[in-house]
Amino acid sequence: MSTKLRILSVLEQQKGQSISGQTLADILGLSRTSIWKGIKTLQKEGYIIEAVTNKGYRLSAKSDVISAETIRPSLLAALQDLSMHTFKTIDSTNDEARRLSSKDPIRQGIVLSEEQTKGRGRLGKSFYSPSQTGIYMSFYLKPNLNMADAALVTTATAVAVCLAIEKLTTKKPQIKWVNDIYLGDTKICGILTEAVSDFESGKVETLIVGIGLNVKEPSAGFPTELEAIAGFLTSSAEKASFDRNLLIAEIANQFYTIYQAIEERSFLAEYKKRCFVLGKKITFKERNQQFEAVPIDIDPKGGLVVRLSDGHQRTLSYGEIIMKKPFE
Structure with missing residues (x-):
C-alpha cells in the first residue's frame, strides 16, 4: 500500500477527529516530511483534510471521495x-x-x-x-x-x-x-x-x-x-x-x-x-403496436404479468413500460 493510502486509512479510522503529524508518523513508521507530502497529495485528489494548529490533521466529515x-x-x-x-x-x-x-x-x-x-x-x-x-x-x-x-x-x-x-x-x-x-x-x-x-x-x-x-x-x-x-x-x-x-x-x-x-x-x-407499477395503468409496445394494460404480478422469472384491456393476460420479459405522472 502506498504512503498516501496508509495515511488515508488512519485518517478514515478517525474521521472528523484530529491526529498530530507526529502520531501519524509514529503509527506508520514514516518521517514527518513523508506525512506532509502524503497529506498534500490526498488534498490534491479532493480529500478535505484540515490542518488544525496544535492538533494536527483532520479528515473532514464532508470529505466524499470514492476510495x-x-x-x-x-x-x-x-x-x-x-x-x-x-x-x-x-x-x-x-x-x-x-x-x-x-x-x-x-x-x-x-x-x-x-x-x-x-x-x-x-x-x-x-x-x-x-x-x-x-x-x-x-x-x-x-x-x-x-x-x-x-x-x-x-x-x-x-x-x-x-x-x-x-x-x-x-x-x-x-x-x-x-x-x-x-x-x-x-x-x-x-x-x-x-x-x-x-x-x-x-x-x-x-x-x-x-x-x-x-x-x-x-x-x-x-x-x-x-x-x-x-x-x-x-x-x-x-x-x-x-x-x-x-x-x-x-x-x-x-x-x-x-x-x-x-x-x-x-x-x-x-x-x-x-414495485409501484402493480395495479396501475401502463402502456407498452410490441411489434409496433401499442397496448394498454394493468400489471398484476411478477412471475418467478422476474417477468411482469399484465392484464390487457380485453381481459387476457400476458407476461412481459423485456422492453419498456410507460406510465403517466403522477404515479399515485
Whole structure:
C-alpha cells in the first residue's frame, strides 16, 4: 500500500477527529516530511483534510471521495478480497468491467468511477454521470447460472439497492419494472445487466451488472431533457455529510447476500413490495403496436404479468413500460 493510502486509512479510522503529524508518523513508521507530502497529495485528489494548529490533521466529515480503502472496512468478510478498481473518470464502468473480465477469466470484482463520459442504460440510452455527485459502479461476476436465472440478476440488484438505501437513510425507494429505482415521481437509479454466454452449455460465463445512482443534485443541474425525469437521493441539507463510500459498501453487501441464493428467488417478495407499477395503468409496445394494460404480478422469472384491456393476460420479459405522472 502506498504512503498516501496508509495515511488515508488512519485518517478514515478517525474521521472528523484530529491526529498530530507526529502520531501519524509514529503509527506508520514514516518521517514527518513523508506525512506532509502524503497529506498534500490526498488534498490534491479532493480529500478535505484540515490542518488544525496544535492538533494536527483532520479528515473532514464532508470529505466524499470514492476510495477502495474507505469502502473495504465496511464490506462483509466474504468480500474483503474482492478486486476493486476506482477511477476519477472513465468511459463506462460496464465497459471497463468487460475489459477486466476478459483479461482474467476467473477473478471477480467491482469497478467504480467518480464520472462516466459514456455511461449508458438499457435500450441504448445514455446515462448522465457527472463527477462527484453519483455512484457509478459495475460488478463483474463469473456465475454458474443458466440464462433464465441470470435474467433475475437485474431484479435482484434493484432490491439490493433499495435495501441499502433503506438501511442507511429514512428514504423509501420504489421500483419501476424492470430496472429503474424511483423516489416519488423521479428516477434516481438505473441498472444495466450484460452477459457473455456459452451457447453450447447455455451457461453464462461473465455477468456485468452496472448501477448508476444519482446521490446528489449536480451543481449545474440536469440536462433539459432530464429535468422532469431525473431525481437524486439526498436533500441539499443531507448531501454535505452523506457518505457515498458507505452506501457503495452496503449495496455490495446486500447484492452479495441476495446473489448467493438467487436461484431460490426469495428476494422476489421484496421486489414485489417495492414495485409501484402493480395495479396501475401502463402502456407498452410490441411489434409496433401499442397496448394498454394493468400489471398484476411478477412471475418467478422476474417477468411482469399484465392484464390487457380485453381481459387476457400476458407476461412481459423485456422492453419498456410507460406510465403517466403522477404515479399515485
